[in-house]
Amino acid sequence: MSPTVSPGELDERAGVDPVARGLWHPLVAVHDLRRGQQGSAVLLGVRLDYTMAGDGSVSVCRSDDHDDRRPVQIAYEIVWTCLDEPATPLFETPEALETDRRIVHAGTIGVHVSAPRAVENFLDMAHFPYVHTDILGAEPFTEVEEYSVHVDPDTNEVWATDCVFWQPVAATTSTEGQMTDYRYRVPHPYCVVLYKTTPVDPDRFDVIALFCRPIAPDRIEAHMFLALLDADNSDADIRRFQLTIFGQDKPILENQFPKELPLDPRVETPIRADKVAIAYRRWLSDLGITHGVIPAA
Amino acid sequence: MTIELYDYVLSANCYKVRLLLSLLEVDHELRTVDFHPAREHRSEAFRRINPMGHIPVLVDDDVVLRDAHAILVYLAAAHDPTGRWYPTTDARVLGEMGQWVSFAEALMSSASAARLHVNLGYDLDVEAARRDAHALFRVLDDHLWFQEKAGRTWLCSPEHPTIADIAVFPDVVLSEEGGVSRLEYPAIRRWCDRVKAVPGFDVMPGVFGLGMS
Numbered sequence: 001m002s003p004t005v006s007p008g009e010l011d012e013r014a015g016v017d018p019v020a021r022g023l024w025h026p027l028v029a030v031h032d033l034r035r036g037q038q039g040s041a042v043l044l045g046v047r048l049d050y051t052m053a054g055d056g057s058v059s060v061c062r063s064d065d066h067d068d069r070r071p072v073q074i075a076y077e078i079v080w081t082c083l084d085e086p087a088t089p090l091f092e093t094p095e096a097l098e099t100d101r102r103i104v105h106a107g108t109i110g111v112h113v114s115a116p117r118a119v120e121n122f123l124d125m126a127h128f129p130y131v132h133t134d135i136l137g138a139e140p141f142t143e144v145e146e147y148s149v150h151v152d153p154d155t156n157e158v159w160a161t162d163c164v165f166w167q168p169v170a171a172t173t174s175t176e177g178q179m180t181d182y183r184y185r186v187p188h189p190y191c192v193v194l195y196k197t198t199p200v201d202p203d204r205f206d207v208i209a210l211f212c213r214p215i216a217p218d219r220i221e222a223h224m225f226l227a228l229l230d231a232d233n234s235d236a237d238i239r240r241f242q243l244t245i246f247g248q249d250k251p252i253l254e255n256q257f258p259k260e261l262p263l264d265p266r267v268e269t270p271i272r273a274d275k276v277a278i279a280y281r282r283w284l285s286d287l288g289i290t291h292g293v294i295p296a297a
Numbered sequence: 298m299t300i301e302l303y304d305y306v307l308s309a310n311c312y313k314v315r316l317l318l319s320l321l322e323v324d325h326e327l328r329t330v331d332f333h334p335a336r337e338h339r340s341e342a343f344r345r346i347n348p349m350g351h352i353p354v355l356v357d358d359d360v361v362l363r364d365a366h367a368i369l370v371y372l373a374a375a376h377d378p379t380g381r382w383y384p385t386t387d388a389r390v391l392g393e394m395g396q397w398v399s400f401a402e403a404l405m406s407s408a409s410a411a412r413l414h415v416n417l418g419y420d421l422d423v424e425a426a427r428r429d430a431h432a433l434f435r436v437l438d439d440h441l442w443f444q445e446k447a448g449r450t451w452l453c454s455p456e457h458p459t460i461a462d463i464a465v466f467p468d469v470v471l472s473e474e475g476g477v478s479r480l481e482y483p484a485i486r487r488w489c490d491r492v493k494a495v496p497g498f499d500v501m502p503g504v505f506g507l508g509m510s
Contacts, residue, residue, distance in 0.1 A: 029334060031334055031335070032334060105334065106334075107333050107334050108334065108417075108418075109417070110415045110416050110417070110418060112415065112476065221418075234329075235331065235335070236329040236330070236331035236335070236337065237329055239331060239334075239335075240305075240306050240329045243306055243307055243333075243502070244502050245502075246502070247306065247307050247503050248502045248503070250474065250502070250503055251473065251474070251503050251505070254473065254474070
């Protein structure tokens with residue numbers, strides 16, 4: 001079962017962003033591959049074929065030119081590839097390699113939204129009580145307290161730190177409501193990693209990531225990757241929790257207008273709680289990303 | 298013994314059963330089936346529970362039932378002391394309920410198929426599925442409009458909702474995930490709001506209560 005797009009949904013505006021073409025992108029979850037079978041998926045408007053050989057190795061090439069083989073690496077339970085030669089290595093997340101964590105790919109879901117809109121929604125705490133009612137938030141605890149934002153000068157990643165939010169059910173391991181500490185990291189224009197307090201260990205953080213494959217400027221496939229401190233719950237229960245959250249976000253994402261993220265700061269009016277979104281939009285502008293955004297004039 | 302429901306949180310068919318369980322205030326336990334991505338419903342272990350390899354499946358003591366619509370009939374007959382959700386004494390109402398449950402089946406191969414294509418990449422002709430869904434929505438909207446003109450609120454004749462409303466509601470209310478807009482169907486939108494206002498109504502991911510719509 002390889003998620004696909006109908007030919008009519010391919011968008012000619014896709015595939016022309018040189019910055020996006022030089023990035024590693026998530027193509028397909030490893031658990032969706034079968035040895036000896038071929039699948040296909042669209043990345044930035046370009047259809048790619050992928051094959052897992054009998055020995056488990058994976059290859060990727062353009063569907064319209066099988067001699068044009070694309071680079072491949074496996075990370076975060078996902079096959080990653082790049083349309084051009086990779087300009088930068090894929091970001092690393094050391095926690096994903098810790099052996100005592102539960103590593104779960106929670107699912108791949110198609111969403112009719114741009115990748116930057118999906119990333120920005122993931123960065124937003126203000127919607128928790130209203131969209132994830134009685135799970136990630138609850139009225140009247142709706143205030144987003146002051147937090148810090150910076151771009152790491154060494155890695156050029158956007159960070160939001162010192163975020164706190166009261167959550168009734170922060171994770172599958174929760175037994176009661178808690179003040180949850182959050183740190184957000186944007187290491188890639190279409191990928192976002194969240195570090196949040198785990199109910200089981202005060203000194204470590206659960207890692208929850210959203211990796212988007214940009215299909216068209218207004219269409220993605222979202223991969224949800226988890227590296228959790230949770231010895232008790234089944235994969236099915238962990239996925240249920242994560243897909244519940246994502247399923248609640250989906251209609252909100254799909255009803256945003258315009259679908260593409262406007263980078264001109266005058267187009268949408270931010271509030272104080274949107275500090276990280278403002279930094280993210282400015283960072284996208286500085287990177288020169290054009291796919292999935294409406295560039296500032 | 299507590300009722301068990303083999304369930305997947307994003308399944309519209311499972312939501313039909315969860316919704317009726319909530320409306321009837323019936324205690325139950327959910328057994329999560331890892332439908333996506335693990336395809337657990339196709340596993341050998343799950344086929345021992347349902348040889349058809351699909352969800353939902355309801356277990357109530359020695360009764361094991363597959364098929365959401367069969368489960369709705371059973372739950373209403375077995376666990377609704379008011380007898381309102383599945384009234385069996387009026388031939389006309391029985392026929393109407395059967396008709397709308399069949400309509401719900403047709404939604405599964407149109408509106409629901411389009412949603413599975415968009416969300417989970419099911420390989421099918423999504424334009425045909427959307428066309429079929431719109432044709433069904435036109436029929437549904439017309440029917441609900443005439444019902445309203447006749448002073449009726451629900452799909453069938455009684456002045457209260459029945460399992461027909463529960464069978465049809467999920468694939469209608471989730472249709473926009475499959476790219477099937479309800480903008481052109483005002484009577485459908487009013488009916489969706491009426492379903493959401495029924496005491497005991499329950500949401501699922503992608504379906505908000507009245508406060509959010």
